[in-house]
Amino acid sequence: xxxxxTSSTLKDKSVDQVIELAEKSGSQWIEWSDKHxxxxxxxxxxxxxxxxxxxxxxxxxVGDGDTERWEELCKIARALGAKLIRVWLGRVGSEETxxxxxxRLVADGKSMAKTAxxxxxxxxxxxxQNTFNDCLxxxxxxxxxxxxxxxxxxxxxxxxxxxxxxxxxxxxxxCAVHVSFSETRVNQRTMPLFAxxxxxxxxxxxxxxxxxxxxxxxxxxxxxxGSTRNFLADxxxxxxxxxxxxxxxxxxxxxxxxxxxxxxxxxx
Numbered sequence: 189x190x191x192x193x194t195s196s197t198l199k200d201k202s203v204d205q206v207i208e209l210a211e212k213s214g215s216q217w218i219e220w221s222d223k224h225x226x227x228x229x230x231x232x233x234x235x236x237x238x239x240x241x242x243x244x245x246x247x248x249x250v251g252d253g254d255t256e257r258w259e260e261l262c263k264i265a266r267a268l269g270a271k272l273i274r275v276w277l278g279r280v281g282s283e284e285t286x287x288x289x290x291x292r293l294v295a296d297g298k299s300m301a302k303t304a305x306x307x308x309x310x311x312x313x314x315x316x317q318n319t320f321n322d323c324l325x326x327x328x329x330x331x332x333x334x335x336x337x338x339x340x341x342x343x344x345x346x347x348x349x350x351x352x353x354x355x356x357x358x359x360x361x362x363c364a365v366h367v368s369f370s371e372t373r374v375n376q377r378t379m380p381l382f383a384x385x386x387x388x389x390x391x392x393x394x395x396x397x398x399x400x401x402x403x404x405x406x407x408x409x410x411x412x413x414g415s416t417r418n419f420l421a422d423x424x425x426x427x428x429x430x431x432x433x434x435x436x437x438x439x440x441x442x443x444x445x446x447x448x449x450x451x452x453x454x455x456x
Contacts (some may be wrong), residue, residue: 189398189430192217193408194245194366195224200414207238209416213423217405219245219364220268228260229455231267243272243312243364243405250300250313251278251293262307270437271371271401272310272363274340275300276317282326294333300414301336307371315354316338324354341393342409343367344443348389364405367393368413369422396427406430 198206203224210218218240225231232432248258265273266339267291278285278293286309295312304311313321321327326448327339341362344349355362367390394406408426411418 189394189403190216190221190241190405191423191426192240192405192421193428194221196245197408197410197419198223198414199223203234204237206444207234207240209419210238210240212426213420215240215423217407218242219269219274219405219407221245222247224254225264225268228267229265231264235267235269242268242270243274244268244270245274248273248275249277249279250275251289251296253292254298255258255299255303259303262304265309266307269365271308274312274314274364276316277313277321277330279318280320281318281322282320285320290320293330297330297334297337303333305336310338310363311336312340314366315342324350324357326360327338327354338363340364340366342374343389343393352392352396355393359400359402362402362404364407364411365393365397366407367411367426368408369425370418390425391429394426398430398432401446413456432437
């Protein structure tokens with residue numbers, strides 16, 4: 189399993205500081221955001237300084253039809269040495285997406301895929317609220333219509349049952365995973381009933397990926413307070429989980445969630 193982080197997690201750090209922390213934490217992947225990679229020239233400079241595999245975390249919205257901007261992003265990714273670009277599907281949630289809007293998403297997606305293919309780059313649409321990729325059904329629909337696309341998985345920790353179902357159904361099209369320990373802590377305060385059942389959300393996700401042999405980058409996105417100390421601690425947790433560590437009691441809790449026997453070898 190590949191452990192890394194998004195550079196937006198360290199948005200207040202310079203490029204050199206991000207690279208230093210990546211090396212110190214033993215990170216194996218960096219998703220560079222536009223906060224740090226602003227143009228082709230900065231991408232080249234980063235590539236010269238850092239040999240850690242990477243992707244480009246763009247905020248390009250599929251459906252905008254900005255072919256000039258998309259080609260520029262592909263050039264930036266190439267200069268960075270990235271083989272993957274993160275994008276968002278549209279500007280509204282799936283329930284608010286009209287038929288004609290969806291047609292534009294598909295048309296632009298196919299055009300983007302053709303351009304990205306010329307650069308040898310994959311495209312991953314992040315699972316996110318207020319985009320078309322906000323639920324499993326719509327995600328699968330788009331991936332069928334534009335099979336060149338992949339998806340970035342992330343749980344919003346609100347309905348983890350549905351989030352887990354989504355992960356299971358899209359293993360074959362998942363190109364990266366975003367996780368956050370700090371977001372689960374926030375939800376433990378705002379949604380105590382949910383948090384009580386899903387205390388080990390991140391651990392659960394990592395274990396499922398391990399058991400299914402899904403070898404994609406698992407990327408820390410945000411840490412508590414944005415502090416260096418918390419960043420290093422969270423990356424350390426991910427490395428430990430990637431090594432197969434299961435927190436005490438997690439297996440039984442997973443079994444109870446599925447209404448299965450705790451000793452079942454198929455849990456989680």
